Amino acid sequence: MNPVQSLFVFVGIPVAFAIVVAIAVYASSWTRSGRASADYEAGPFLVASDVAVPDPSRLPSELAGPSVPVAGGGVSARW
Amino acid sequence: MPAGDVDPYGVTDADVSPLSEAQRADLLRLVRKARSICGYGFGVYVGPLPDGRDSAVTQHALLPDAGSAVLVAVDPASRSIEIVTGVNTVSALDNRACEFAALAMKSCFAADDLVGGLREGVTLLAHHSRHPMVMHLDEPS
Numbered sequence: 010m011n012p013v014q015s016l017f018v019f020v021g022i023p024v025a026f027a028i029v030v031a032i033a034v035y036a037s038s039w040t041r042s043g044r045a046s047a048d049y050e051a052g053p054f055l056v057a058s059d060v061a062v063p064d065p066s067r068l069p070s071e072l073a074g075p076s077v078p079v080a081g082g083g084v085s086a087r088w
Numbered sequence: 089m090p091a092g093d094v095d096p097y098g099v100t101d102a103d104v105s106p107l108s109e110a111q112r113a114d115l116l117r118l119v120r121k122a123r124s125i126c127g128y129g130f131g132v133y134v135g136p137l138p139d140g141r142d143s144a145v146t147q148h149a150l151l152p153d154a155g156s157a158v159l160v161a162v163d164p165a166s167r168s169i170e171i172v173t174g175v176n177t178v179s180a181l182d183n184r185a186c187e188f189a190a191l192a193m194k195s196c197f198a199a200d201d202l203v204g205g206l207r208e209g210v211t212l213l214a215h216h217s218r219h220p221m222v223m224h225l226d227e228p229s
């Protein structure tokens with residue numbers, strides 16, 4: 010085995026293998042999107058479903074009046 | 089379209105959102121699926137919440153039939169999560185369940201997965217607020 014072949018076997022192949030492994034590891038993070046990074050500066054985005062399915066148990070008086078408060082609960086959290 | 093207005097397709101300000109078309113469609117499918125699970129309306133808001141919870145409550149009031157809707161609002165810049173439930177959903181979705189959903193979302197957001205966290209949170213909320221099947225009301229369906 011001449012020096013060039015030795016260099017290829019003991020350096021070239023391990024380096025190429027390491028590159029392939031690194032690409033395989035990082036490829037998923039390159040393709041992942043929707044990151045919640047702190048530098049998010051885009052405008053707001055709101056998506057909503059259709060209105061709730063009619064509930065027969067609700068009285069008609071509860072169905073009327075946008076003047077009553079609509080928020081009933083919930084939580085706040087940070088990460 | 090002004091910020092916060094809900095268009096017939098349920099998507100607002102899509103042109104200025106960093107979310108891809110597929111991700112927006114995924115979120116729309118997500119809220120529709122959540123509604124089909126429990127019957128309540130669902131909304132997802134991603135954007136600034138300058139007044140914190142008050143801003144989230146304002147966004148919640150913009151949802152159709154807000155009293156029977158649940159809003160999951162996320163402000164990535166301030167790393168805050170707000171879950172607002174309507175007055176008619178409180179009986180089925182208490183604050184403890186909301187805390188559980190927020191916890192699941194936090195773990196995903198900490199891993200920089202915004203859409204995944206929203207998916208986890210909304211799905212958990214929908215399953216928690218699912219009411220038991222009632223004969224003659226839910227059957228046949």
